[in-house]
Amino acid sequence: MFSNIKRRLHRITAVARLETIQLMRERTTFSLIVLIPLVQIILFGFAVNMNPKDVPMAIAGTQDGLYERLETIAEGTGYFLPLDGLLPQGSAEARVRSGQALIGIELAEEVDFDDLEADAKPLTVYVDASDAQAVAAAASMMENAYLKHLLMGEVGNATSNTVWLYNPERETAWTIVPGLVGVVIMISMLMLGALSLVSERERGTWETLLTTPVEGLDALFGKLSPCVVMALLQAVLVVVAANVLFSVPMSGVAALLLIVVPLFAVAHLMLGFAFSALAQTQLQAVQGAVAFYLPSMLLSGFMFPYQGMPIWAKVIAEILPLTHFVRMARGLMLKGQSFAAVAHELLPILIFMVIAMLFALRAYRAKLD
Amino acid sequence: MVGSGTHMDYEPLLSVSVLQKRFGERIAIDGFDLTLEKGQVYGLLGANGGGKTTCLRMLAGLLPPDGGFGTVLGYNLEGGDRKAFESMRHRVGYMAQKHSLYDNLTVEENLRFRADVYCLKDAKAAVAKLIEEFELGEYRNARARELSGGWARKLQLAAALVHGPELVLLDEPTAGLDAYAKAEVWECISKLADKGVGVIVSTHDLMEAQRCDKASFFVDGSIVASGTLDEIIGQSLVTRVTFLSTDYESYLKELTEQPYTLSIVKKTDGSCLALPSEELPALMEFSERKGIPVQMQAPTIEDAALALVRGWSEEKGGLYVQ
Numbered sequence: 001m002f003s004n005i006k007r008r009l010h011r012i013t014a015v016a017r018l019e020t021i022q023l024m025r026e027r028t029t030f031s032l033i034v035l036i037p038l039v040q041i042i043l044f045g046f047a048v049n050m051n052p053k054d055v056p057m058a059i060a061g062t063q064d065g066l067y068e069r070l071e072t073i074a075e076g077t078g079y080f081l082p083l084d085g086l087l088p089q090g091s092a093e094a095r096v097r098s099g100q101a102l103i104g105i106e107l108a109e110e111v112d113f114d115d116l117e118a119d120a121k122p123l124t125v126y127v128d129a130s131d132a133q134a135v136a137a138a139a140s141m142m143e144n145a146y147l148k149h150l151l152m153g154e155v156g157n158a159t160s161n162t163v164w165l166y167n168p169e170r171e172t173a174w175t176i177v178p179g180l181v182g183v184v185i186m187i188s189m190l191m192l193g194a195l196s197l198v199s200e201r202e203r204g205t206w207e208t209l210l211t212t213p214v215e216g217l218d219a220l221f222g223k224l225s226p227c228v229v230m231a232l233l234q235a236v237l238v239v240v241a242a243n244v245l246f247s248v249p250m251s252g253v254a255a256l257l258l259i260v261v262p263l264f265a266v267a268h269l270m271l272g273f274a275f276s277a278l279a280q281t282q283l284q285a286v287q288g289a290v291a292f293y294l295p296s297m298l299l300s301g302f303m304f305p306y307q308g309m310p311i312w313a314k315v316i317a318e319i320l321p322l323t324h325f326v327r328m329a330r331g332l333m334l335k336g337q338s339f340a341a342v343a344h345e346l347l348p349i350l351i352f353m354v355i356a357m358l359f360a361l362r363a364y365r366a367k368l369d
Numbered sequence: 370m371v372g373s374g375t376h377m378d379y380e381p382l383l384s385v386s387v388l389q390k391r392f393g394e395r396i397a398i399d400g401f402d403l404t405l406e407k408g409q410v411y412g413l414l415g416a417n418g419g420g421k422t423t424c425l426r427m428l429a430g431l432l433p434p435d436g437g438f439g440t441v442l443g444y445n446l447e448g449g450d451r452k453a454f455e456s457m458r459h460r461v462g463y464m465a466q467k468h469s470l471y472d473n474l475t476v477e478e479n480l481r482f483r484a485d486v487y488c489l490k491d492a493k494a495a496v497a498k499l500i501e502e503f504e505l506g507e508y509r510n511a512r513a514r515e516l517s518g519g520w521a522r523k524l525q526l527a528a529a530l531v532h533g534p535e536l537v538l539l540d541e542p543t544a545g546l547d548a549y550a551k552a553e554v555w556e557c558i559s560k561l562a563d564k565g566v567g568v569i570v571s572t573h574d575l576m577e578a579q580r581c582d583k584a585s586f587f588v589d590g591s592i593v594a595s596g597t598l599d600e601i602i603g604q605s606l607v608t609r610v611t612f613l614s615t616d617y618e619s620y621l622k623e624l625t626e627q628p629y630t631l632s633i634v635k636k637t638d639g640s641c642l643a644l645p646s647e648e649l650p651a652l653m654e655f656s657e658r659k660g661i662p663v664q665m666q667a668p669t670i671e672d673a674a675l676a677l678v679r680g681w682s683e684e685k686g687g688l689y690v691q
Contacts, residue, residue: 007488014485018471025473204467208528211429211463212486213455 015222061107178329193272231265270356277363385439412584419587462534472514519550605673
């Protein structure tokens with residue numbers, strides 16, 4: 001019994017050493033492992049902004065006084081860039097349709113803002129909804145500011161105060177980065193797992209490996225363990241880069257994310273390994289990996305809000321490890337939650353990992369036929 | 370075919386009967402029989418796609434047979450006995466037809482990996498010994514991808530032997546090699562046999578059959594002849610005849626077009642022709658008609674192969690019964 005375990009460990013170590021040497025010497029693979037997180041964090045951190053400012057706005061009407069008040073409100077939000085002063089009556093919609101403005105406000109004629117009737121419609125807002133996300137935040141801010149202004153008119157200096165928890169400046173990078181750790185690891189591990197066996201098959205080494213005492217479990221753990229170390233390095237790289245470049249908070253609790261990373265990485269490695277065992281070519285294996293990670297990115301809450309999805313999509317999302325990782329990462333990094341508070345998210349990842357492992361082991365010996 | 374080796378004091382290394390393998394509707398192997406003794410070199414001959422690789426994979430435990438029975442080093446190919454399977458894998462050396470080396474690893478690292486997965490007690494010493502035996506010292510630190518075809522094959526063979534197997538299965542070990550490299554590989558095989566290792570080697574190079582103690586000739590997954598080289602030639606029922614005339618224009622074209630002609634080679638003193646033995650009367654009639662004397666010769670293994678393949682295909686097509 002003991003000698004069996006010893007021999008198995010020996011074989012796993014041999015395979016792990018083989019994989020490590022190959023990973024280190026395969027420059028393309030190795031550089032991808034470092035480049036993927038760096039490129040993603042730079043793109044998501046610096047380029048992606050889900051809270052755009054300086055949205056071009058056109059205001060049209062006849063009342064100069066009203067225009068000035070409205071311009072003050074708009075500028076006060078910090079989201080708008082009014083165009084060309086007060087435009088001729090009826091031209092707001094045209095400015096939006098011509099693409100010169102994303103929002104156009106048409107002021108009604110002969111309206112007294114200080115004495116509005118209950119059903120009055122003092123202004124019409126035209127929004128370019130072909131890119132709704134680009135103007136959603138700005139439009140929302142405008143509406144808030146407008147209501148606030150009305151409210152002040154009615155009840156003196158009464159006002160409301162919105163407190164933005166966890167991300168007071170609503171920095172996109174802060175929202176993106178915790179989930180990005182998971183996305184980077186998911187893509188890298190799926191790819192590494194997917195290419196592991198199929199590249200051996202194409203080289204012809206798999207056939208030989210199957211004639212040796214190396215069993216499915218040995219190959220699985222041996223091949224995947226260096227990848228888990230890679231995943232940990234990627235996680236550290238993303239978190240540290242996020243802290244240095246975007247001041248994303250990194251409390252001591254955030255380090256606990258490193259406990260989750262190996263499980264999360266193994267879950268995707270196993271799935272990639274199964275794709276690899278079932279595929280005949282590297283292209284097929286990669287296609288399998290892509291077919292999995294694209295829905296993961298879309299449904300996990302990383303890019304789009306989980307709350308906005310229909311029930312069936314939520315059910316799928318709950319199966320995906322990325323969904324739970326994103327929740328844990330945001331909880332630990334942004335909200336400063338305790339590990340205990342997010343630990344329940346580990347269970348679905350574990351279940352997924354075990355199922356993927358069984359699938360991978362079954363696929364390992366099935367394909368020479 | 371059941372081999373009868375020269376080392377009958379020993380238990381056979383493997384003994385299989387009527388093995389069959391199907392891939393979907395296609396029968397890849399149809400009734401393979403073999404008994405292999407220690408120190409015997411057995412050849413699997415035939416064209417590409419004939420079923421040689423499938424046969425080796427079944428014997429290595431890589432593919433389960435769909436029919437037939439037998440044991441390899443005590444392991445019953447029908448499966449089930451995990452312990453016997455483990456034991457068999459420790460005692461078999463397998464060399465795949467593909468260039469199955471880790472290209473980014475050095476020669477020494479490739480061998481070390483194979484030694485480690487067999488949990489050899491002194492892997493380092495085993496590797497050093499192989500490097501010396503196969504004269505790989507000069508390339509010890511070269512990456513596998515930097516090796517020429519011949520050296521890569523030698524390394525593959527060395528890797529298959531790192532754990533001192535009792536049975537070695539070699540799939541086209543000389544494919545793509547020049548004559549010198551081929552001779553080196555065969556020298557290694559002979560040394561293995563001298564040590565009592567059983568070797569099964571597949572090849573489509575018919576000249577290599579003479580280096581085997583016995584062989585089976587595969588066509589479309591079936592064994593159409595087996596035994597020693599002479600026995601295979603005998604079973605092919607082929608005849609070789611030399612037309613002793615250098616007036617080639619008077620007969621060569623017409624003879625080439627005869628349906629019984631398997632092959633014809635123009636030589637300086639005449640033309641050599643191979644044909645099925647039963648067609649000899651027709652040939653003699655042609656010879657008399659042309660007034661050209663003929664001389665009977667010993668057929669070669671190539672003649673036999675042509676006759677066996679044609680006989681098989683005509684039998685399948687219902688045109689020719691050998």
